[in-house]
Amino acid sequence: MKVLSGFIAAAAVVGVAATASASTLDDIKAKGFLQCGVSTGVAGFAFTDDKGNWQGFDPAVCQAVAAAIFGDKSKVKYTPTTGKTRFEALKSGEIDMLARNTTWTLSRDADLKLTFVGVNYYDGQGFMVPKSLGVKSAKELDGASVCIQTGTTTELNLADYFRTNNMKYEPVAIETNAEGRTNYLAGRCDVYTTDASGLAATRATFENPNDHVLLPEIISKEPLGPLVRHGDDQWGDIVRWTLNVLISAEELGVTAANADDMAKNAKNPEIKRMLGTEGKFGPMLGLRQDWGLMAVKAGGNYGEIFERFIGAKTPIGLERGLNAQWVNGGLIYSPPVR
């Protein structure tokens, strides 16, 4: 009993310590680096390069945030997280933010008490078919055999989609992506369906990727974005506005190469506000004056990051699609810096 009460007392002390601890930003400044949760490997989104450094579409967000805080994009430490440990790692304070292609849902927001600061990739379930099939749209897939992972939401989405469109299909059950790849290549199914980014990554591993096409239809919503835990709005704002600056930078034509020049000579006051030559927007967030400039210089604007890791010129070969700027008909949109 004594042991137990001692334990409870200790836990209470810990609880007090937790509430009394400084803000996330102060903690990060004190330890001198940002602890960022990434995935253990998703093609193009997070991977280790030949030198053993984490790279990819998601780590790029971490680097931009680190640059905004320290003016140095290398001050990031990465914690590889799996689907099972990612939220616990964030909630327990082991990591400061999570950038790990995580879908924004209501329950993760409200029930797990996490704050999604935005969306950096709009994913969704898509279809891949061999070019030789001559299919141009998913609506022409009536009667096709479809390789589908069993027991997933993709299976349910597929059934819904075909029912809505009054079509029939023949499911070919598979367990893993690797199995799907093999079955599809062996011609056991006409169509392979999973998240569009996954399809693109899989297609990139084919010997002749150009013999296969991704159909334009996306039949489910998977908005992926970085997130922080509830309870420190200032920190949430920092990550949110760093992401927003990357997006605005693309819209306004600011790149890693011309950012310095733009900060001095741009005529557009929005650019000057964003890059810190006008106004006091950095200090409002608790950051340095040139936070926006540093964030953009870390890895380029949103478009540059996209093209470098997953864009049409990479082996992953993803089109911008939904992830184009709103002015180009996509969904990528940042509120103004002012």
Next chain:
Amino acid sequence: MTDATQTHAPGTHPDLPPPLGNRGAIKWMRENLFSSPTNTVLTLLGIYLIYLAIPPFLDWFILNAVFDAGSRAECWERASGACWSVVIVRFDQLVYGFYPVELRWRVDLSAVLLAVALVPILFDKAPYRRGWFVFSLIYPVIAFFLLWGGLGLEPVESAKFGGIMLTVLIGVTGIVASLPLGIVLALGRRSELLVLKVISICFIEFIRGVPLITLLFVASTLLNYFLPPGTYFDLLLRVLIMVTLFSAAYIAEVVRGGLQAIPRGQFEAAMAMGLSYWKMMGLVVLPQALKISIPGIVNTFIGLYKDTTLVVIIGLLDPLGLSQSILADSKWQGLSTELYIFIAIFFFISCFSMSRYSIYLENKLHTGHKR
């Protein structure tokens, strides 16, 4: 016939070799491969299968393989075989994980010292064994400072550990630490002291009743809630403790099996000699019990060694985990076979050595029970 002219005294004719068809390779083949029509058919079928399988395999494995390409695309342009470049380019990463390049000599040194420290433990004929043994005992401390840093060495956080180094670290620590703990637990479970017995039973049954993966989750997530935020209790240390406890519970039961097999007479004889409990156990009972338990103990160790790959689920990157992050690099995508073969070879060498050592030990110790 010339034979007729040859002269030999009766009884002194030297033995002639058997006829050609009845000796050497031909005899062996006739007896083993073509002894009956069925066997002949099976042999020919076997040869045909080997003929079908081996050349394409060699083709893929070596003859058409690429060793020095810069990316998968380059590999596939140049040849149709395996693309070993991915293993070669990423070899350091697969061995050391994210350990800083300029400090990797510390990992190498601790590996060499590990080999040195293991000699007196594994081979009882090693010279100066007693003095050497002292080194083995302090080796864990040396290794800790070499790997983690401190005492003037630049500190390295365990988050940078990975690859084969991580597997060996977890495996060896688990194996070395769990054996003594397991023996103590086994003795505790058979103890006549009630408290000791109950504690041992509870511990063993609890740990054995829970999958290792659950314990790893406890180590990685649950423990964080009990610690004040900001205080960082090394994740790898937590994992090492959990793996050791897990393996100790199994070892305890294996050793208890060995203890059960020792006839009561041995205990009584030892007691009649006036030996204390520890002397009785240390000099008479345990040497026999452990000898019987060797296959079971090694079995557990090999299982543990392979179970270390589970840490990938809590985000520690052992070779398998690293292969995932390597394959996510668009330069090397789709080369899973090559990486998996490399990892399989590594595990096979490790586990097969353990298995051979246990057979060596059994042969050396066969004093009565061996059939």
